[in-house]
Amino acid sequence: MSTENPKQILFTQFAAVAKAVAHPHRLELLEQLAQGERSVEVLADRVRATVTNASQHLQHMRRAGLVAARRSGKFVFYRLADDAVLDLVAALRRVAETQSAEVDRVVRGYFDQRDTLEPVTRTELMERLQAGLVTVLDVRPADEFALGHVAGAINLPLVELERRLADLDSKHEIIAYCRGPYCVLSYEAVARLRARGFRIRRLEDGYPEWRAAGLPVEAASPSA
Amino acid sequence: MSTENPKQILFTQFAAVAKAVAHPHRLELLEQLAQGERSVEVLADRVRATVTNASQHLQHMRRAGLVAARRSGKFVFYRLADDAVLDLVAALRRVAETQSAEVDRVVRGYFDQRDTLEPVTRTELMERLQAGLVTVLDVRPADEFALGHVAGAINLPLVELERRLADLDSKHEIIAYCRGPYCVLSYEAVARLRARGFRIRRLEDGYPEWRAAGLPVEAASPSA
DNA sequence: CCGTCAATCCAACATTCCATAAAATACTGG
DNA sequence: CCAGTATTTTATGGAATGTTGGATTGACGG
Numbered sequence A, B: 001m002s003t004e005n006p007k008q009i010l011f012t013q014f015a016a017v018a019k020a021v022a023h024p025h026r027l028e029l030l031e032q033l034a035q036g037e038r039s040v041e042v043l044a045d046r047v048r049a050t051v052t053n054a055s056q057h058l059q060h061m062r063r064a065g066l067v068a069a070r071r072s073g074k075f076v077f078y079r080l081a082d083d084a085v086l087d088l089v090a091a092l093r094r095v096a097e098t099q100s101a102e103v104d105r106v107v108r109g110y111f112d113q114r115d116t117l118e119p120v121t122r123t124e125l126m127e128r129l130q131a132g133l134v135t136v137l138d139v140r141p142a143d144e145f146a147l148g149h150v151a152g153a154i155n156l157p158l159v160e161l162e163r164r165l166a167d168l169d170s171k172h173e174i175i176a177y178c179r180g181p182y183c184v185l186s187y188e189a190v191a192r193l194r195a196r197g198f199r200i201r202r203l204e205d206g207y208p209e210w211r212a213a214g215l216p217v218e219a220a221s222p223s224a
Numbered sequence C: 001c002c003g004t005c006a007a008t009c010c011a012a013c014a015t016t017c018c019a020t021a022a023a024a025t026a027c028t029g030g
Numbered sequence D: 001c002c003a004g005t006a007t008t009t010t011a012t013g014g015a016a017t018g019t020t021g022g023a024t025t026g027a028c029g030g
Helices: A006-021 A024-035 A040-046 A051-063 A084-099 A101-114 A122-130 A142-147 A162-167 A184-195 A207-212 B006-021 B024-035 B040-046 B051-063 B084-099 B101-114 B122-130 B142-147 B162-167 B184-195 B207-212
Strands: A067-072 A075-080 A134-138 A173-177 A200-202 B067-072 B075-080 B134-138 B173-177 B200-202
Touching: A006 A024, A006 A051, A006 A084, A006 B006, A006 B024, A006 B084, A006 B101, A024 A040, A024 A051, A024 A075, A024 A084, A024 A207, A024 B006, A040 A051, A040 A075, A051 A067, A084 A101, A084 A207, A084 B006, A084 B084, A101 A184, A101 B006, A122 A134, A122 A173, A173 A184, A184 A200, B006 B024, B006 B051, B006 B084, B024 B040, B024 B051, B024 B075, B024 B084, B024 B207, B040 B051, B040 B075, B051 B067, B084 B101, B084 B207, B101 B184, B122 B134, B122 B173, B173 B184, B184 B200
Parallel strands: A134 A173, A173 A200, B134 B173, B173 B200
Antiparallel strands: A067 A075, B067 B075
16 A cells, blocks of 8 residues: 555545545535534435435545534534535536536526526625625525524525515615525525516525635524 | 436536546546547556556546547547646645645655755746746656647656756756646656756646646647 | 457456445433 | 433445456558
């Protein structure tokens, strides 16, 4: 093992990292973890896998150095080990976007149908937020919002959207975001609210990218 | 398949891309392809694999959209499908660098021992090159140099280094580069030339990154 | 048309990986 | 220290992947 050519060793290590992200469940787990740290049970529930299965995947990723774990009482909380992991999945996404006809098909068929407008960039949102021109809408579930969100955003989970329309000012322009570039929540929100006459657009990516870029965030109560 | 949740489909596609790079041989093939297009036979030789095996890996990567192939007579030439692939392997490398103790060990043991100085960045090299302050040294094999190199660089393959020392001006500062960040060639060159009293440093990455950044390159004869 | 060479296809085998269930471990609160 | 909950470990079957050698295809040069 250690007598090999250094190049071989490095490539083997890089391949190990790639293997650790080379599974749909694991990518979905990473998307969840990008929102904030989570226990195994919650994660398993979110990705519709058994607890054992989720635990396996998480440990695999931990061995590869993608995620880190922290024990607190009975619970083990996993989190991303490093923001470089976000760059990695973003790079993965970009390659797939430019090269996979299947990705193109899905994007056209599902996403473009719900929002044909250009998304708003992070810097653009930051400027307009400071100028008080827009309402920022976080459509993720309340627990994810609580773990951290764009400073000044209001939380209105997609499932409660119709029930709480009154919370929204229909005169202000709205910028919606959720977990990341292809998170379905913000697309749905945009489609539904636009049908009701709201002026709404999407942020190009989601909360994890906003936070990783060093832009202002806030968390709800500092509870567990 | 196509009735699934769009998110599932996308994650499955992203995972397919990740799988396509999740093997040491494939990463090595990609490093070779980043220098320029190559036939299957040559590639197999470079990564010390059988032709059949190399062909399999290349086809796997082609299906995933990482590489493209072109037939010319009896030969099939493979090349990178997109510069986004370079970003992907760079992201892989960065994650491994920050998280893998094994990578750290190898880097310290092998690379840091040969060159402790800070490498030169691309923009820094560009400036000093224009000012005529430095000699740029390409230590890759002649055939790779011929496929494309930093404009103005001189080629002195590592194997011929000692034999052709006279080609180098010992007063000028030298910047050496090769295939990429952890390519052993430039490290070796730096170690050997510095021992002989040359003022030499390394470029932080290699030819593929230079070209992808849109900086000036040139190719030898437009042969093949 | 035949022989040759590059590359791919095919079949077989070993290896690794994934999902599930059952057992073991870690921690908490009595 | 016991009961209960959360997580990890272990074992197992089945699917997918990697490697190899031999057969096949496609292109070239007589």
